[in-house]
Amino acid sequence: MAKTPPRPVGRPHRIEVIAPEGLELIVRDEIRRLGSVARPERDAPPGVIPMDYAGELRALLGLRTAQSVYIVRAFPVPRPKALLGDEHFRAILALIERVRRLHPPGAFATLFLSAAGAESAVLTRLKSELAASTGLSVGADDGDLLLRLRRAASGEGWELLVRLSPRPLATRPWRVCNREGALNGAVAHAMALLTAPGPDDRFLNIGCGSGSLLIERLLAGPARRAFGCDIDPAALECARANVAAAGIAARCELHPWDATRLPLHDSSIDAICADLPFGHLVGSHAENLTLYPAILAEAARVARPGSHCVLLSHEVRLMERLLDGRPEWGLHSLLRIDLGGLHPRIFVLERQA
Numbered sequence: 001m002a003k004t005p006p007r008p009v010g011r012p013h014r015i016e017v018i019a020p021e022g023l024e025l026i027v028r029d030e031i032r033r034l035g036s037v038a039r040p041e042r043d044a045p046p047g048v049i050p051m052d053y054a055g056e057l058r059a060l061l062g063l064r065t066a067q068s069v070y071i072v073r074a075f076p077v078p079r080p081k082a083l084l085g086d087e088h089f090r091a092i093l094a095l096i097e098r099v100r101r102l103h104p105p106g107a108f109a110t111l112f113l114s115a116a117g118a119e120s121a122v123l124t125r126l127k128s129e130l131a132a133s134t135g136l137s138v139g140a141d142d143g144d145l146l147l148r149l150r151r152a153a154s155g156e157g158w159e160l161l162v163r164l165s166p167r168p169l170a171t172r173p174w175r176v177c178n179r180e181g182a183l184n185g186a187v188a189h190a191m192a193l194l195t196a197p198g199p200d201d202r203f204l205n206i207g208c209g210s211g212s213l214l215i216e217r218l219l220a221g222p223a224r225r226a227f228g229c230d231i232d233p234a235a236l237e238c239a240r241a242n243v244a245a246a247g248i249a250a251r252c253e254l255h256p257w258d259a260t261r262l263p264l265h266d267s268s269i270d271a272i273c274a275d276l277p278f279g280h281l282v283g284s285h286a287e288n289l290t291l292y293p294a295i296l297a298e299a300a301r302v303a304r305p306g307s308h309c310v311l312l313s314h315e316v317r318l319m320e321r322l323l324d325g326r327p328e329w330g331l332h333s334l335l336r337i338d339l340g341g342l343h344p345r346i347f348v349l350e351r352q353a
């Protein structure tokens with residue numbers, strides 16, 4: 001699971017990594033594994049990890065817990081109009097070219113500029129001149145090449161950020177089938193890491209839906225066995241398509257099991273992950289009142305003592321109440337995350353002996 005640290009390649013780049021809010025520490029850990037080439041800073045708004053980075057830009061595209069990564073360039077200009085001047089305009093084109101070279105030809109077709117006043121005459125001209133010089137077309141409300149322009153935090157000058165990838169990194173290429181309530185790839189990867197994965201694990205993804213947690217667990221490293229189960233046949237079909245696209249079909253098993261009555265032996269599972277029905281898009285609060293205790297009891301039966309069970313849920317009070325009455329599960333840690341404006345928790349539980 002350890003990656004070879006990339007070599008320093010010269011003057012550091014100014015980089016901003018966007019993390020799922022609440023999971024910054026996990027993203028920092030992943031950045032740290034890039035080696036001494038990265039120096040993430042602590043003082044930043046939630047979900048933002050600024051850093052000086054002296055490694056290969058390409059290595060940043062491999063960050064699996066990040067939402068997206070931007071390269072940042074400061075322009076000591078009083079107003080954006082100055083960016084149309086020859087020297088600054090060339091610097092912007094050089095930055096864009098550097099990003100485009102990370103991908104095969106044709107990966108970027110459209111560009112989009114996000115900025116306060118993006119529709120002003122000056123920024124409209126900047127967009128169309130950039131489009132003309134890069135051969136890209138200006139996207140209506142999104143673009144493969146995503147540029148952000150903002151005032152520098154110091155208040156002096158402006159900063160241009162260019163996203164390093166044509167899609168956010170959290171948008172996974174394996175997702176060929178989507179479902180209501182499907183989990184963000186970066187969050188799924190972080191949850192898989194929170195199970196403390198090891199190559200001998202027998203891993204179980206309860207209520208696997210489209211397969212996000214199962215796939216991200218196997219992309220994080222090998223496992224002895226990896227099971228995904230769901231009672232909904234359409235979910236399993238969707239998971240099957242995604243698992244095949246991820247190239248891991250031979251390494252996992254998908255079953256129509258009911259998570260409250262698993263055909264598995266006692267203590268036979270080393271790690272469990274689930275994104276439980278929140279009761280909004282999937283399931284209902286009334287159903288959760290019976291589903292959650294049944295799942296917690298069955299998970300405790302099949303989990304090996306000492307193993308981790310990582311559960312994402314928006315039913316915070318219900319979970320806390322149930323865990324109070326279940327000494328089989330110790331609360332190892334609790335993370336509050338931001339998931340599209342909702343604030344569910346990741347409960348990292350440890351099966352007590």
Ligand SMILES: C[S@@+](CC[C@H](N)C(=O)[O-])C[C@H]1O[C@@H](n2cnc3c(N)ncnc32)[C@H](O)[C@@H]1O
Nearest residue numbers: 182183207208209210212230231232258259275
């Ligand atoms: C929030 S969704 C999971 C989404 C999934 N993580 C994804 O990325 O697509 C919850 C899933 O739990 C499944 N589920 C609900 N009750 C279940 C049960 N008793 N046994 C197994 N799966 C169940 C639902 O069919 C649904 O697919």
